[in-house]
Amino acid sequence: MNLSKHAERRVYQESVRLLESSFPRLDSLPRRVLGALLARTVGNAHLFVREDLHERAGNRPDAFLVNANGIFALIITEERVREQTARTVFRYAEERCAGITDQRGRVVPVSAIHRVIVGPGTGAGRTARAAGPHWSLPETDLARLFRREDAHLTRRQVDVVARQAGDLLSGYARLAVEPPEARPETAGLLDAASLAENEVEAAQARPFDSWLTFLHPHQHAIVARDYNGPARISGPAGTGKTVVVLHRLRRLARNSTGPLLFTTFVRNLPTVHAASFRRLAPEVAERVEFLHLHAWLRRFLQSRGRAVRVSTRGINTAFARAWTVHRASLRELEPSIDYWRAEVDRVIKGRGLTTFEEYLHAPRRGRKLRLDARHKELVWELYETYQAKLAERDLHDYNDMIQLGDVELRREPLAQGYAAIAVDEVQDITLTGLRLLRRLAGDGPNRLLLVGDGQQQVYPGGWRLSDAGIPVQGRGEVLRVNYRNRRGVLDFARGLDATNEVDDLDGGPGVVLGQVEAINGGGECRSWSGPAAELPAALLDQIATMPAPLGQTALIVFHHRDLVRCRKLLHEAGIATLPLEDYTGAPDDRLKIGTVHRAKGLEFRAVLVVQFDGGDRPSSAAREESTELRNRQRLVAATRARDFVWWGSVCEPTAGTAG
Numbered sequence: 111m112n113l114s115k116h117a118e119r120r121v122y123q124e125s126v127r128l129l130e131s132s133f134p135r136l137d138s139l140p141r142r143v144l145g146a147l148l149a150r151t152v153g154n155a156h157l158f159v160r161e162d163l164h165e166r167a168g169n170r171p172d173a174f175l176v177n178a179n180g181i182f183a184l185i186i187t188e189e190r191v192r193e194q195t196a197r198t199v200f201r202y203a204e205e206r207c208a209g210i211t212d213q214r215g216r217v218v219p220v221s222a223i224h225r226v227i228v229g230p231g232t233g234a235g236r237t238a239r240a241a242g243p244h245w246s247l248p249e250t251d252l253a254r255l256f257r258r259e260d261a262h263l264t265r266r267q268v269d270v271v272a273r274q275a276g277d278l279l280s281g282y283a284r285l286a287v288e289p290p291e292a293r294p295e296t297a298g299l300l301d302a303a304s305l306a307e308n309e310v311e312a313a314q315a316r317p318f319d320s321w322l323t324f325l326h327p328h329q330h331a332i333v334a335r336d337y338n339g340p341a342r343i344s345g346p347a348g349t350g351k352t353v354v355v356l357h358r359l360r361r362l363a364r365n366s367t368g369p370l371l372f373t374t375f376v377r378n379l380p381t382v383h384a385a386s387f388r389r390l391a392p393e394v395a396e397r398v399e400f401l402h403l404h405a406w407l408r409r410f411l412q413s414r415g416r417a418v419r420v421s422t423r424g425i426n427t428a429f430a431r432a433w434t435v436h437r438a439s440l441r442e443l444e445p446s447i448d449y450w451r452a453e454v455d456r457v458i459k460g461r462g463l464t465t466f467e468e469y470l471h472a473p474r475r476g477r478k479l480r481l482d483a484r485h486k487e488l489v490w491e492l493y494e495t496y497q498a499k500l501a502e503r504d505l506h507d508y509n510d511m512i513q514l515g516d517v518e519l520r521r522e523p524l525a526q527g528y529a530a531i532a533v534d535e536v537q538d539i540t541l542t543g544l545r546l547l548r549r550l551a552g553d554g555p556n557r558l559l560l561v562g563d564g565q566q567q568v569y570p571g572g573w574r575l576s577d578a579g580i581p582v583q584g585r586g587e588v589l590r591v592n593y594r595n596r597r598g599v600l601d602f603a604r605g606l607d608a609t610n611e612v613d614d615l616d617g618g619p620g621v622v623l624g625q626v627e628a629i630n631g632g633g634e635c636r637s638w639s640g641p642a643a644e645l646p647a648a649l650l651d652q653i654a655t656m657p658a659p660l661g662q663t664a665l666i667v668f669h670h671r672d673l674v675r676c677r678k679l680l681h682e683a684g685i686a687t688l689p690l691e692d693y694t695g696a697p698d699d700r701l702k703i704g705t706v707h708r709a710k711g712l713e714f715r716a717v718l719v720v721q722f723d724g725g726d727r728p729s730s731a732a733r734e735e736s737t738e739l740r741n742r743q744r745l746v747a748a749t750r751a752r753d754f755v756w757w758g759s760v761c762e763p764t765a766g767t768a769g
């Protein structure tokens with residue numbers, strides 16, 4: 111609430127007066143801190159103060175603060191708090207708040223309660239320290255608890271929480287000061303107006319964030335559970351798998367020492383999720399590394415003095431040259447270079463096969479084209495030529511990095527291992543990547559969490575967890591409530607789900623999007639189809655009338671060559687774009703644009719999909735595989751949207767195909 115300077119002073123005086131009358135024998139630090147917090151309750155905040163505060167009893171928080179930024183349990187003290195004492199106090203706080211729910215039945219998980227120790231401020235030298243299992247906040251930094259950019263609860267949600275906290279927190283006095291300028295007859299009106307304003311603002315600016323404080327009871331159960339071995343979370347798009355991982359990482363970080371790792375195959379995702387994690391858990395954010403697998407490997411190999419030369423362009427050239435040598439023999443079977451590239455990348459190298467014998471007998475999961483021994487010999491020759499071409503240029507590819515990392519890790523494990531590793535979008539990782547992460551995590555409770563959805567695999571090939579020797583029996587969780595997509599979007603995405611059979615990562619039947627519970631009504635999907643010449647007008651018309659700001663919209667395509675076309679088109683129309691690989695989740699006015707491989711795991715208010723039909727000409731044998739893969743990619747593209755999807759299909763066959 112915006113108050114004049116004069117009103118602010120009056121509120122502060124009123125706060126001090128109220129505090130002195132309620133708690134006459136307070137020490138000066140709690141008096142100052144609570145006075146400052148109380149003065150803020152004229153906005154959208156509620157303060158609960160331990161009734162026996164003057165006795166300085168040690169095993170309960172001194173106060174609770176509830177505001178749009180969440181629920182805070184506070185210890186206010188001049189002294190150093192022993193770790194064990196802090197744990198006892200905060201555990202008490204979490205237990206007391208455990209019963210709080212919102213209007214939709216979501217609960218407040220232990221991992222949502224902020225643990226704060228407020229100490230004396232000594233001005234410039236002291237700042238908020240956020241490295242332990244709690245925040246250490248000097249009194250001069252109390253504004254940190256009210257930062258606008260961290261707000262994620264509406265006024266109504268704050269009121270609902272505060273009402274329940276009032277009932278649950280016996281032994282705490284609820285203190286509040288009135289806004290000085292609100293006369294009784296206008297107070298109700300003022301409230302209604304600011305309520306509406308607050309709700310609209312919250313819905314528009316940060317539509318996705320109430321998960322910072324509220325989880326579905328099933329999500330919370332997974333956050334709170336201990337697993338005595340590797341565990342797995344699956345569930346269709348938008349069911350909050352990543353949200354659960356972030357809460358779990360906060361809980362595990364608070365209860366452990368040493369680093370934790372969040373990793374994935376997707377290059378741009380860790381940065382986006384790191385930003386979410388900083389909002390959720392500033393106190394442990396520095397202990398959790400968010401790195402995509404190859405960035406982790408590069409750092410690791412460098413630390414061991416093993417620099418690797420990886421260049422995407424060089425790798426592509428090496429493969430193209432190898433293809434030139436072997437295409438005459440393989441083209442008959444399947445003309446697309448992409449198909450054979452996937453065979454080498456995802457089957458031979460992705461499974462870590464090092465001899466022809468191994469290749470002969472290895473499962474080729476997800477690959478529909480049957481290969482007999484003679485065919486496999488041809489593929490193996492292609493692989494060997496490719497390896498030779500890489501070696502000629504002194505290059506490694508991304509699979510080599512995994513293999514080198516694995517060798518290095520076997521030679522000498524990390525000096526300080528990870529307390530926990532979470533692997534997101536696991537369905538697209540290679541088998542060798544999975545094995546490496548298994549080795550990195552080591553054995554022990556809660557060490558490895560695999561998160562993914564077989565229905566959202568956007569790369570060819572596949573594996574089962576049993577192939578990697580990772581046992582998750584009894585430690586598999588499935589989420590089934592979709593929180594992201596409004597019903598109109600969800601129904602459209604379900605319609606795309608042509609292959610309603612999906613393999614779970616364990617090989618059993620998976621849960622598909624068609625089976626999820628939708629909780630958000632509304633949403634809209636529009637389709638357009640036409641020849642390439644009409645695409646610019648159709649797309650630009652749609653962009654001119656988007657129901658969401660362009661900064662919260664993504665344009666998604668399925669091939670790099672399509673990206674080039676769309677980028678050019680938008681550039682010529684003067685529309686500013688940001689490539690998805692550079693997207694960090696930070697607010698930005700530009701239209702995000704990229705292939706589905708870069709869009710996975712992300713979400714936007716609106717999505718424009720441009721699909722160029724006729725670009726692929728797979729052989730009939732590979733067509734089924736390609737269709738299944740494309741269906742999964744479509745599903746990923748559509749489910750990135752919360753409110754709105756525009757689906758543009760360019761029907762003309764395009765010139766120039768891969769291969």
Ligand SMILES: Nc1ncnc2c1ncn2[C@@H]1O[C@H](COP(=O)(O)OP(=O)(O)OP(=O)(O)O)[C@@H](O)[C@H]1O
Nearest residue numbers: 318321325326347348349350351352353593594711
């Ligand atoms: N408990 C919750 N309360 C409110 N919103 C939630 C909750 N859980 C998830 N969401 C919303 O749903 C969105 C999707 O969550 P998340 O990204 O974790 O899903 P996912 O299962 O990892 O999705 P995908 O597999 O499609 O990448 C979140 O950004 C969040 O806005």
